[in-house]
Amino acid sequence: MKRILRDTCVLFALTTLSVFVISILWMGFTDEIKLVLYLFGLSFVISVANWFLDEFTSLPIIWNYVVKYIVAATLVLFTGFMVGWFYKSNFWMAFIYVGIVFVFAYLIDAVKAKRDIDFINDKIKNKKQKIAQ
Amino acid sequence: MRIEKRQVEDKPLTVIIEYPEWNDTVDSLVRKIGMMDISFVGRIDEKSVNIGLSDIYYIENVERKLFIYTKDNVYRFDGSMADIEKRMIDTGLVRISRTCIMNTDYLKEIKQIRNSHLEAVMDNDEKLIVSRKYLPDIKRIFKREGI
Numbered sequence: 001m002k003r004i005l006r007d008t009c010v011l012f013a014l015t016t017l018s019v020f021v022i023s024i025l026w027m028g029f030t031d032e033i034k035l036v037l038y039l040f041g042l043s044f045v046i047s048v049a050n051w052f053l054d055e056f057t058s059l060p061i062i063w064n065y066v067v068k069y070i071v072a073a074t075l076v077l078f079t080g081f082m083v084g085w086f087y088k089s090n091f092w093m094a095f096i097y098v099g100i101v102f103v104f105a106y107l108i109d110a111v112k113a114k115r116d117i118d119f120i121n122d123k124i125k126n127k128k129q130k131i132a133q
Numbered sequence: 134m135r136i137e138k139r140q141v142e143d144k145p146l147t148v149i150i151e152y153p154e155w156n157d158t159v160d161s162l163v164r165k166i167g168m169m170d171i172s173f174v175g176r177i178d179e180k181s182v183n184i185g186l187s188d189i190y191y192i193e194n195v196e197r198k199l200f201i202y203t204k205d206n207v208y209r210f211d212g213s214m215a216d217i218e219k220r221m222i223d224t225g226l227v228r229i230s231r232t233c234i235m236n237t238d239y240l241k242e243i244k245q246i247r248n249s250h251l252e253a254v255m256d257n258d259e260k261l262i263v264s265r266k267y268l269p270d271i272k273r274i275f276k277r278e279g280i
Contacts, residue, residue, distance in 0.1 A: 054265075058250070081134055113251075116269065116272045121242055
């Protein structure tokens with residue numbers, strides 16, 4: 001299932017890229033294409049920021065997410081004002097959008113980490129048992 | 134292939150491979166075992182010492198200086214993390230944070246401190262901080278070992 005989902009995402013990315021390349025050549029940069037390109041660029045910048053946070057800080061998990069949330073929300077807000085996604089009256093929407101993504105990411109990450117830890121500890125237990133035999 | 138093992142006290146770890154004729158399987162086996170037999174030159178009290186992989190608990194970078202920790206000693210290593218990473222392929226060594234490489238052979242347990250950080254508890258009860266992003270790398274080592 002995991003592999004099917006991963007392949008679906010890769011295929012989706014390739015299909016979108018192909019369709020976009022043809023659309024750009026045919027019609028130029030429409031507003032929809034610009035929106036997707038902005039989202040792609042923003043995702044790239046957030047990923048780079050997250051990489052730096054992971055590599056150069058060793059915060060507790062919850063603080064790690066809080067800092068990442070603040071950084072991502074700030075970047076979304078900044079980009080949003082630059083390209084006109086938000087007005088001054090509804091800037092708080094950025095925090096909600098980013099918040100929803102982060103709650104999901106945190107939950108998925110927490111479940112995955114727990115599974116990985118259980119897997120590793122089980123393997124260590126089996127290994128020690130085998131050695132003891 | 135028959136695998137025999139026996140404990141021989143007071144002797145170094147010895148692997149003897151008996152084969153009817155040299156072929157690709159034997160060649161690959163010898164190369165794999167050879168890759169596991171790596172050692173690093175560390176310094177302690179101005180003396181240089183060869184430290185075998187099987188003696189290393191973890192390697193830590195403290196203020197841009199590398200230290201190799203064994204069960205009883207700490208050695209200074211004149212090399213970089215990249216030098217070690219180049220040689221640790223197919224071994225039990227794995228990076229667990231920006232500054233630490235751990236030998237999974239001496240790992241007792243991974244603990245998650247509630248809403249805080251991950252901790253690797255070694256066989257000698259020493260605790261090392263594990264970065265969450267390196268957890269899949271540790272898992273990969275245990276998956277590879279197929280225990």
